Amino acid sequence: MSKFSEWFHNILEEAEIIDTRYPIKGMHVWQPQGFKIRKHTLSLLRELLDEDHDEVLFPLLIPEDELAKEAIHVKGFEEEVYWITHGGLTPLNKKLALRPTSETAMYPMFPLWVRSHTDLPMRFYQVVNTFRYETKHTRPLIRVREITTFKEAHTIHTDSEGARQQVERAIEIYSSFFDQLGIPYVVTRRPEWDKFPGADYTMAFDTLLPDGKTLQIGTVHNLGQTFARTFDITYETAEGEHEYVYQTCYGLSDRVIASIIGIHGDSSGLKLPPIVAPYQVVIIPVLFKKTAQEVLDFCKQLQNKIKKAGLRVHLDDRDLRAGKKYYEWEMRGVPLRLEIGPRDIENKKMVTLRRDTMEKEIVDYREDALINDLNMILDDIARNLKEKAWENFQENIHPAKTLEDAKNIITNEKGIVSFSWCGDEACGIEIEEYVTVDILGVNEEATEGKCINCGKNAQHVALLAKTY
Ligand SMILES: Nc1ncnc2c1ncn2[C@@H]1O[C@H](COS(=O)(=O)NC(=O)[C@@H](N)CS)[C@@H](O)[C@H]1O
Ligand SMILES: [Mg+2]
Numbered sequence: 398m399s400k401f402s403e404w405f406h407n408i409l410e411e412a413e414i415i416d417t418r419y420p421i422k423g424m425h426v427w428q429p430q431g432f433k434i435r436k437h438t439l440s441l442l443r444e445l446l447d448e449d450h451d452e453v454l455f456p457l458l459i460p461e462d463e464l465a466k467e468a469i470h471v472k473g474f475e476e477e478v479y480w481i482t483h484g485g486l487t488p489l490n491k492k493l494a495l496r497p498t499s500e501t502a503m504y505p506m507f508p509l510w511v512r513s514h515t516d517l518p519m520r521f522y523q524v525v526n527t528f529r530y531e532t533k534h535t536r537p538l539i540r541v542r543e544i545t546t547f548k549e550a551h552t553i554h555t556d557s558e559g560a561r562q563q564v565e566r567a568i569e570i571y572s573s574f575f576d577q578l579g580i581p582y583v584v585t586r587r588p589e590w591d592k593f594p595g596a597d598y599t600m601a602f603d604t605l606l607p608d609g610k611t612l613q614i615g616t617v618h619n620l621g622q623t624f625a626r627t628f629d630i631t632y633e634t635a636e637g638e639h640e641y642v643y644q645t646c647y648g649l650s651d652r653v654i655a656s657i658i659g660i661h662g663d664s665s666g667l668k669l670p671p672i673v674a675p676y677q678v679v680i681i682p683v684l685f686k687k688t689a690q691e692v693l694d695f696c697k698q699l700q701n702k703i704k705k706a707g708l709r710v711h712l713d714d715r716d717l718r719a720g721k722k723y724y725e726w727e728m729r730g731v732p733l734r735l736e737i738g739p740r741d742i743e744n745k746k747m748v749t750l751r752r753d754t755m756e757k758e759i760v761d762y763r764e765d766a767l768i769n770d771l772n773m774i775l776d777d778i779a780r781n782l783k784e785k786a787w788e789n790f791q792e793n794i795h796p797a798k799t800l801e802d803a804k805n806i807i808t809n810e811k812g813i814v815s816f817s818w819c820g821d822e823a824c825g826i827e828i829e830e831y832v833t834v835d836i837l838g839v840n841e842e843a844t845e846g847k848c849i850n851c852g853k854n855a856q857h858v859a860l861l862a863k864t865y
């Protein structure tokens with residue numbers, strides 16, 4: 398996968414995921430196949446969030462003075478904000494920002510919603526497009542200027558313990574989400590110098606793409622009371638006092654879909670986890686002159702049976718060579734293919750091809766157990782995709798004893814380097830400069846050992862990697 402970037406761009410085009418020919422850099426079109434994958438990914442995410450969040454929808458535009466209120470936050474975004482300056486031919490007396498994220502759209506409204514401690518906790522999320530004028534190299538789904546699939550959650554709590562617990566809860570939700578997609582990840586606390594602008598601390602999910610670079614696929618921020626003070630979000634305590642609230646926010650984006658494609662894909666194309674596949678099963682009838690009608694009739698009722706059981710199934714009865722059909726559905730990543738010919742019907746057999754292993758099998762066609770048999774295979778495909786992805790991920794985490802080791806690993810193998818770190822900012826910046834990549838953060842406390850750079854006692858096991 399040394400040519401991962403080329404492979405990635407090709408498969409987006411060939412599998413008709415998105416069309417990057419839209420005439421604005423960093424903004425792309427979701428085509429039907431990609432849109433379906435996105436739709437199924439989002440329905441899985443909503444299922445997880447709807448447990449204890451309420452979905453809302455805020456305006457896209459943010460008044461300039463609201464955006465500017467939180468100094469650190471606006472500093473972090475001032476180079477990335479798109480502005481609206483006119484309504485038709487009329488210049489606006491107040492510029493309007495396109496949301497880069499929605500803290501400054503939502504938080505001016507929260508004082509109108511939050512009155513008493515009995516109103517809390519509140520947990521909202523929205524799935525919207527956000528806009529960031531990314532100056533670094535844009536890449537489809539990975540670093541875009543219109544983030545079309547931005548899920549942002551924003552929660553409000555009476556005390557810091559509530560916010561801390563919500564951060565843990567968000568990490569559980571994201572872990573379950575990525576686990577169901579078979580995407581491996583490491584969770585770290587971002588270094589002070591790389592946290593979300595305005596946050597007390599940032600927890601981040603990083604995965605690894607086949608070119609050995611990590612991709613930040615989700616972040617959870619503990620905002621403390623910073624935004625509450627800026628936007629005057631207070632609640633009345635049981636004792637009739639007024640206290641500032643504590644907040645968290647956590648976000649995911651199109652990068653989740655980039656990871657599904659990039660991590661599970663292979664040289665034949667997409668390999669989709671059944672849970673997000675537009676078609677989970679494709680039926681290919683093997684047609685000969687004499688028996689074509691009989692086979693087609695059989696496959697039609699097979700398709701109806703599978704559809705009725707709630708599986709997404711497609712019958713490809715086009716007048717095309719079978720081999721052409723096999724190539725296409727393998728490229729589009731359909732998890733399971735059934736090939737049905739006249740002899741199979743006679744012998745009560747069917748030929749299955751699993752996209753994850755590319756293994757063909759002749760299995761019994763068991764009329765009454767068919768749906769169960771198919772679900773067993775699909776579940777096994779999901780499990781196998783996840784296992785293979787985690788194996789590969791873990792193989793690419795390398796411990797480094799010295800800075801030299803770290804630099805060599807990053808230069809030769811890329812991947813993720815784990816090392817002992819004192820946790821001191823100046824030392825951390827020195828390490829980043831020497832190894833010329835980012836410290837992802839710390840993900841567990843170190844008990845013994847010396848800092849890889851300054852020799853002081855190590856406080857943490859830290860990770861570093863070349864990132865997107
Ligand atoms: N230009 C971009 N293209 C694609 N995904 C992006 C881009 N910028 C950020 N993301 C993704 O969006 C996630 C959330 O963005 S963020 O800035 O870290 N956090 C927020 O905006 C907070 N308001 C939480 S919702 C990031 O973890 C990253 O996965
Ligand atoms: Mg950014």
Ligand SMILES: [Zn+2]
Pocket residue numbers: 818819820821824825848849850851852853
């Ligand atoms: Zn150190």
